[in-house]
Each structure stands twice: as C-alpha cells, then as structure tokens.
Amino acid sequence: xxxxxxxxxxxxxxxxxxxxxxxxxxxxxxxxxxxxxxxxxxxxxxxxxxxxxxxxxxxxxxxxxxxxxxxxxxxxxxxxxxxxxxxxxxxxxxxxxxxxxxxxxxxxxxxxx
Amino acid sequence: xxxxxxxxxxxxxxxxxxxxxxxxxxxxxxxxxxxxxxxxxxxxxxxxxxxxxxxxxxxxxxxxxxxxxxxxxxxxxxxxxxxxxxxxxxxxxxxxxxxxxxxxxxxxxxxxxx
Numbered sequence: 271x272x273x274x275x276x277x278x279x280x281x282x283x284x285x286x287x288x289x290x291x292x293x294x295x296x297x298x299x300x301x302x303x304x305x306x307x308x309x310x311x312x313x314x315x316x317x318x319x320x321x322x323x324x325x326x327x328x329x330x331x332x333x334x335x336x337x338x339x340x341x342x343x344x345x346x347x348x349x350x351x352x353x354x355x356x357x358x359x360x361x362x363x364x365x366x367x368x369x370x371x372x373x374x375x376x377x378x379x380x381x382x383x
Numbered sequence: 384x385x386x387x388x389x390x391x392x393x394x395x396x397x398x399x400x401x402x403x404x405x406x407x408x409x410x411x412x413x414x415x416x417x418x419x420x421x422x423x424x425x426x427x428x429x430x431x432x433x434x435x436x437x438x439x440x441x442x443x444x445x446x447x448x449x450x451x452x453x454x455x456x457x458x459x460x461x462x463x464x465x466x467x468x469x470x471x472x473x474x475x476x477x478x479x480x481x482x483x484x485x486x487x488x489x490x491x492x493x494x495x496x497x
Contacts, residue, residue, distance in 0.1 A: 279423070303485070312473060312488040313426065320482065358425060360486075367433060368484040369414030369477050370441075375425035 273297060276359060276374035283349045284382050291377040293342040293359035300362045302335050302342040303371065308355045316357075339364075351381050384409050389474050389489035396464040396496045404459040404492050406474030414477045415457040416441070416486070417449065419470040426473065432457055464496045 273296045283289050293302065301320045305313040317326055319335035319342065326333045332345040342359055356378045360371040390405045408415065413434050418426040418441075428441030430449040438449050446468060448460040457476075461468060471493050475486040 276425075301484070305486075312491055313475075313486075314488070315485040318483050318485065360426075362484075367414075368479070369416070369433060369486075370431050370439070371416070371428065371486065372442075373418070373426040373428075375423060 273363075274359060274361065274372045274374040276357075276377050278377060279375065281377055281379045282382065283353075283379060285349055285351060287349055288345065288347045289349065289379075290343055290345045291357055291379075293344075293374050295340045295361065295372070298339050298364045300339075300364050300366075300368055302339075302359055302361045304333060304342075304344055305358045305360065305373075306355050307358065307376070311355075313358060346379075349379075349381055351383060354379060354381050386410065387474055387476055387487050387489035389472075389492050391492060392490065393493050394495070396461070396494065398464060398466060398496060400464050402461050402464065404461070404472055404474075404494075406457045406459065406489060407455050408457075408474075408476040408487070409455065410476060410478070410487065411454060412476035412478040412487070413454075414484070414486075415451065416475045416477075417447070417457070417459045418473045418475065419443065419468075420473060420491075421470050429459065429472075461494075466496045468494065469496045470494060 304316040324335045356376040360373040417429040432451040474489045477486040
C-alpha cells in the first residue's frame, strides 16, 4: 500500500485564508520534495528539503521537514486563486537512490473567491 | 530544450492489444521513471532507470516492460492491455544538479482500455 500519506485529501479554502497540508511517511526519507499539479497538467517541482528540521520559504509557501525525516508540511498563507491544484509530497526511502521517489496521494486544493 | 516529451497524448486500446508509450528527454538526465496516475492514488512508480542498460521495478510493474538502450529514451511497453491499465501515464527524468533530484515530467499519455 501507499507508504507516503497526505492529509487532507481535499482542501477547500476561501481566498485570503491560510491552510496547511501534511505528509507522513512510514519510513525514513533521504529528502522530501513537493510538487504542484494544475488541473489537466503535469506535476511541477516546487522544492526539495534534505536536512532534519529544515524550513524553506517561497513567497507565501512555507515548507518544513520533520526532525525524524518522516514527515513534512506545506503551509500557504493568504491563498490566491492561482494556488488551485493538487500538491504532492514525494521522497526516496533511505535505502533507495535519490532518483526513485514514493509519492503521496496528494492534497487537492480548491479556492473560493 | 524540449525537456521531456511523450507520445501519444491519447490512446484507446482494446483488451489484449499491445502498445508502446514513448518517452524522450534531451537534458542528458541519468534517471528516468514511469508513473501512472489514478484518481485518489497519486503517482505510482511503474519502472525506473538509473542509466542506459539499467532498469528497476517500481511498486506497480506487473503488465509493463521497459528497456533503456540510450540515455535519451525510455519506452514503456504494455504487453496485453487490460481495463485496469486505464490511467494517465507520466514519464519523468532527473539528475543530480547540486544535490537536487528535481524530477521533470512530460505532458502525459491518457490511455483508455476497453
């Protein structure tokens, strides 16, 4: 079964609100990557986190990698309609090469104006 | 650079037919992967390659074959199509660029098996 879990599966947000999506792995990951897929499109890389406890920001997006390297979160502030899409986390197991990723099922974000 | 290209964009097959989904990248990336995407399941790895001549199975390899004779190409073969293989298929490539293994995805192939 899926070893990388994401919650929530769906997120309805009013424009201007903040929200957080979470990613949890049953195994330790070497790194965590986040991707965004717009409706009808293909996944596009957002960021990679490598170090335990690492936090990175991209404008209104804040990404965090857990201390045990088994969980991660994506926090979006002041949501905009351009944030619509599905957000995936992915990572290689510690025993796998870094090019072999396990993806979560994604969080589908719908923004209400 | 074209990046990662996939053909065809759409395909309808009948049960039992075989076909090859094409994937090519022009970025000289070592790693290439095939994923299938089904509603609510995210992206599941089918097969994976770390370089020409080297392939490995992902989590859902049954019913699919791959080979990697060149760095650029990584075709996915469906041996005998089944309705359970109806899905969107994405090919991706990546490389170690300053420690980042960012995956570049192709536009996808939407496959329907009737």
